[in-house]
Amino acid sequence: MDHTVTDLSTVRRPIEEANGLPNAHYTNAAVFDEEKHALLFANWSGLTVAAEVPEPGDAVPITFLGMPLLVIRDRSNTVRVFQNICRHRGMILVEERRKIEGAIRCPYHSWCYGTDGRLVSTPHVGGPGQNTHEGIDRALLGLIEVRSHIWLDVVWINVSGDAPAFEVANAKLLERWSEFDKPLYHGGVQSSFTLEVNCNWKLAVENYCESYHLPWVHPGLNSYSRLEDHYHIEEPDLFSGQGTLVYRQIKGHDEQVFPDFADLAEKWDTAAEYITAFPNVLLGVHRDHTFAIILQPQGPEKTLEHVHLYYAAPNTSEDLRARNAAQWKTVFAEDVFVVEGMQRGRHAVSFDGGRFSPAMDGPTHLFHSWVAGRLAAARVASQAAE
Amino acid sequence: MTDLDTRLLAAHDVDDRQLLIALYSEAADCANDADACGFYLTHAYVYALEAGDPQAASLCARLVAMGREVDPYASTTI
Numbered sequence: 001m002d003h004t005v006t007d008l009s010t011v012r013r014p015i016e017e018a019n020g021l022p023n024a025h026y027t028n029a030a031v032f033d034e035e036k037h038a039l040l041f042a043n044w045s046g047l048t049v050a051a052e053v054p055e056p057g058d059a060v061p062i063t064f065l066g067m068p069l070l071v072i073r074d075r076s077n078t079v080r081v082f083q084n085i086c087r088h089r090g091m092i093l094v095e096e097r098r099k100i101e102g103a104i105r106c107p108y109h110s111w112c113y114g115t116d117g118r119l120v121s122t123p124h125v126g127g128p129g130q131n132t133h134e135g136i137d138r139a140l141l142g143l144i145e146v147r148s149h150i151w152l153d154v155v156w157i158n159v160s161g162d163a164p165a166f167e168v169a170n171a172k173l174l175e176r177w178s179e180f181d182k183p184l185y186h187g188g189v190q191s192s193f194t195l196e197v198n199c200n201w202k203l204a205v206e207n208y209c210e211s212y213h214l215p216w217v218h219p220g221l222n223s224y225s226r227l228e229d230h231y232h233i234e235e236p237d238l239f240s241g242q243g244t245l246v247y248r249q250i251k252g253h254d255e256q257v258f259p260d261f262a263d264l265a266e267k268w269d270t271a272a273e274y275i276t277a278f279p280n281v282l283l284g285v286h287r288d289h290t291f292a293i294i295l296q297p298q299g300p301e302k303t304l305e306h307v308h309l310y311y312a313a314p315n316t317s318e319d320l321r322a323r324n325a326a327q328w329k330t331v332f333a334e335d336v337f338v339v340e341g342m343q344r345g346r347h348a349v350s351f352d353g354g355r356f357s358p359a360m361d362g363p364t365h366l367f368h369s370w371v372a373g374r375l376a377a378a379r380v381a382s383q384a385a386e
Numbered sequence: 387m388t389d390l391d392t393r394l395l396a397a398h399d400v401d402d403r404q405l406l407i408a409l410y411s412e413a414a415d416c417a418n419d420a421d422a423c424g425f426y427l428t429h430a431y432v433y434a435l436e437a438g439d440p441q442a443a444s445l446c447a448r449l450v451a452m453g454r455e456v457d458p459y460a461s462t463t464i
Contacts, residue, residue: 101438102434102438103436105432105436112432121432124428129422129424129425129428130424132454
């Protein structure tokens with residue numbers, strides 16, 4: 001692996017002196033794989049949202065960084081994530097979104113699993129018509145479960161299984177947004193959409209973290225939300241983002257607005273915050289709605305951005321939800337040329353990772369620093385293991 | 387090929403799970419020996435188990451009685 005080890009020594013310097021991550025972190029397959037393990041598998045990554053499996057038995061297969069996973073709501077209403085493979089021959093169990101009416105049957109030799117992952121039948125395993133064998137202990141051969149946690153309806157997973165508990169790893173963020181830790185109501189089909197962007201997933205994070213670009217890329221927002229109305233959110237080695245002091249609710253033709261979340265502090269009357277929960281979940285909270293954008297890396301230079309909007313109450317105005325979704329889709333689409341342009345820029349061989357505005361790029365540098373720190377720690381651990 | 391074989395193949399062709407449960411149960415009932423009975427019962431049971439069909443419990447009980455299965459219903463619902 002030595003030939004792919006990048007020099008991160010300048011990234012964690014003070015922002016005035018730091019460079020951004022080297023080009024290879026955006027273009028190189030080996031570095032992408034290194035980050036897959038050190039950043040995305042070793043921490044709590046967003047996989048999907050619980051709203052994708054609303055009823056018991058609902059199952060959705062998702063390939064996350066090449067790994068076949070199955071998200072399922074079991075009979076006791078618990079959302080679980082399994083590796084989507086049979087314990088017998090490693091066959092893919094569920095190929096497309098569907099309802100599991102009874103058991104998950106492997107299409108190869110028909111080993112069957114409960115929605116809770118238990119291995120419940122092993123047909124002919126002891127010979128024709130003999131479905132048990134002393135060498136096959138079903139209790140040890142359930143589906144392989146991936147550690148998961150639900151917060152803000154996002155299904156977070158820790159593939160490595162050894163990260164601190166979600167509530168510990170994200171304690172400061174949970175505390176900061178504790179007022180929004182209450183029932184969220186997904187806006188439905190019109191309130192979710194996916195953007196396919198030709199960029200490394202980290203560029204989507206970096207662009208989301210900072211407000212520096214807003215007046216140039218989102219002039220519509222700038223008409224009421226000026227640069228000076230924004231503030232940085234910086235928790236070193238944890239999360240970063242931006243906030244605004246002048247959030248205005250979207251209104252219907254008859255001045256109708258969405259209902260507010262209950263018991264919010266006064267500051268939320270006009271504040272809104274946008275934070276990246278490292279590594280790959282972009283979150284936004286407002287008095288009347290939240291959203292989550294889950295970045296699904298498809299390779300070094302391609303990412304899917306899955307957007308989901310939530311409200312404080314069920315049965316809000318369909319028309320207003322559609323308008324809110326359209327407004328956000330416009331904003332997020334305005335960012336596409338930026339992240340794709342930066343991606344193409346990473347093929348300029350003399351680019352040194354770039355320099356940061358000490359005044360405006362703090363949240364972005366904080367993310368770079370987090371990436372560099374996690375990679376450095378993983379490299380040390382890897383060397384120690386060798 | 388027997389009439390039952392023909393009907394089983396036809397049910398497989400159209401992937402009619404309810405019919406498969408019924409036909410494999412019928413095949414089990416018609417089988418001449420325990421191994422063949424266990425084979426067909428297993429298929430009926432697995433399709434019922436997958437479909438969440440209530441017949442799964444009784445089919446499983448028959449296999450358990452024959453010493454060919456263990457009862458997954460003993461602990462919790464699947």
